[in-house]
Amino acid sequence: MFEPAELRPVAEWMVSESADPMIRMLVCAAALLLIAAGPPPARQAAPPAPPLKAGAIPPGDAPGARDAGALPRYAGAILLESKASAFDELVLPNAKLERREDKVDANNNALFLPPEPPTVEGRLTRMSYLLPEGRSVLEVVRGYQQAVKEAGGSVLFECNRDECGGSAVSAARSGGSKTGIVHMLYPYDMISGPWTECVLQEDRAGQRYTLLDLPKGAGKAAVLAWTVGDVSAGSNCKSWVGRTVALVVTVETAAREQRMETVAASAVGQGLDRDGRVALYAIQFDTAKAEVKPESQPQLAELVSFLRGAPATKVLVVGHTDNQAGVDYNLDLSRRRAQAVVAALTGAGIAGARMVPQGVGMAAPLASNDTEEGRAKNRRVELVKLN
Secondary structure (H helix, E strand, O other): OOOHHHHHHHHHHHHOOOOOHHHHHHHHHHHHHHHHHOOOOOOOOOOOOOOOOOOOOOOOOOOOOOOOOOOOOOOOOEEEEEEEEEEEEEEOOOOOOEEEEEEEOOOOOEEEEOOOOOEEEEEEEEEEEEOOOOOOHHHHHHHHHHHHHHOOOEEEEEEEHHHHOOOOOOOOOOOOOEOOHHHHHOOHHHOOOHHHHHHHOOOEEEEEEEEEEOHHHOEEEEEEEEEEOOOOOOOOOHHHOOOEEEEEEEEEOOOOOOOOOOOOHHHHHHHHHHHOEEEEOOOOEOOOOOOEOHHHHHHHHHHHHHHHHOOOOOEEEEEEOOOOOOHHHHHHHHHHHHHHHHHHHHHOOOOHHHEEEEEEEOOOOOOOOOOHHHHHHHOEEEEEEOO
């Protein structure tokens, strides 16, 4: 609908002597038709797009998903899911997986691990991607390797299909089978998104894996790529069959924010009297090591002060871990850490007969191991009163 200001030049022209009578008549008729028609109808908003059906190929990145800054995305890939923690640790596959005799995971899968798996710590990000159609597993892995090498990094390990050890076809959400690299990188209980489930809960084909050393000491990256295998008749993921997907895990070198407070000698005694135990977080160890770090000295000094002031007290020195490696591995690590603390206190003049080192591994968590905050709370040394 024209506004009055817009019609004013037309009206002025119509009353002028230069206006042709016939044209003036046609313009008047058109104006009368516009007035009779009234204002144009308001524009209708476009209907909202229908929600994606479960198992549908997504048109773009999942809402809120973010790439890790340490590694570029493969061109044209869709980011299906990402999970990050500011500081965490992860055991990374660095060699062919071998059967751990008589050991199974929580889902009754025969346990396969590298002979000497390294544990790395830092900013941990897990990402799952859907690659563009026509991209092969080999092409994707080579692309990541090339990007890292061109930036100054290196390839630490690579394997293909059954050469990787364990299961090369079982899904991350599998039970009663064998574990594989996918189980180490993306635990069963972390699968959440509907699109990620189509990637991680279905059988896999053509697996290829590489472990990368990021340039300039920035950390490590693991890339596991495969094609989605056959799905069951009732599966929602039929459109994914044959598509190449990639699981990318980065552990970027990052300093842990120091939040551990030293427990004073008086508070140690109060905790033992009140609860029979006291948790100590200021006794620190490097990941997967049992040597007491130098920054633990203030806490050790408080323990020495307490034990000297209570000469009749005997204690258990108990090491605790999170659940980020196998049961036996954590049990042994916690035992060695407890022994290291006893050795440090003995070296400071406390009689060894008053202290019994004990490791319980992951057996006594104080919080859920599903988050870094929970795992940090579970990694500790405790004093437990014996008398």
